[in-house]
Amino acid sequence: MFKAIDPLGDWSIKSWNKAELNGSPQGGGVMSVVRGAVLEKSAVNMSVVWGPSYPSIEREYSGQPYLAAGVSLISHPYNPEAPIAHMNIRILKVGEGDKAVFWIGGGGDLTPMQRYSEDTDHFHAAFKSACENHRLGDYPKFKQWCDEYFYIPHRGETRGVGGIFFDYLKVEQADDLALLLEVGQHFARAYGEILIRRVQTPFTAELKDKQLHWRGRYAEFNLVHDRGTRFGLMSGGNIEAIFASLPPVVKW
16 A cells, blocks of 8 residues: 555565563564655554563553564655554453453554545544444444544543544454454555545645644654553563654654
């Protein structure tokens, strides 16, 4: 998707390994970042990490062995008429044997500088479609969850126009995992179509300046409130990949 939208963008693809523990591997991942005239900074990260002690985001699981696998995407277009977007899907297993807990989480949200109802409706319709054919899918619940999660308390405002967010969905049958695939595919298709509509729209220097200040809200949320950022740092993930979600240029 990104290569089609910004074919001249400069790609950087790096693999990384989590630090070994007592000589034993603990996983790693691949970070892909594109910087170009259309996509000022966009990234796709994939990781599979494990360890003997789950980071204490959820106290009831703290200290137990874990495995976490995920894919995340973040996009910061140059044109302020085109929205920022974020998507993440993940699988976690905590504990061992019969006491192991296996769940999925994820979602995505849209953060436009200029709000177009056409884009917002398109984005939400894609997620609604992704949810409606799955046992664990619950679009109205996930939409509300997203609105509550992507709220910036110290600013008293939402980060964007929402999307969906879900977590702790217990996996009980094989096709439960299909929800993650649907979320990822529907997101990519819808966001790609929105970008194609907006990235060539004329804009003023004043609007670009406003975009840089609006990006500050995005950075504040990711650094202060985002659970994914906290988990990545607490689990010993790759710092460059964790902070790939931050905007390339910001003003306050």
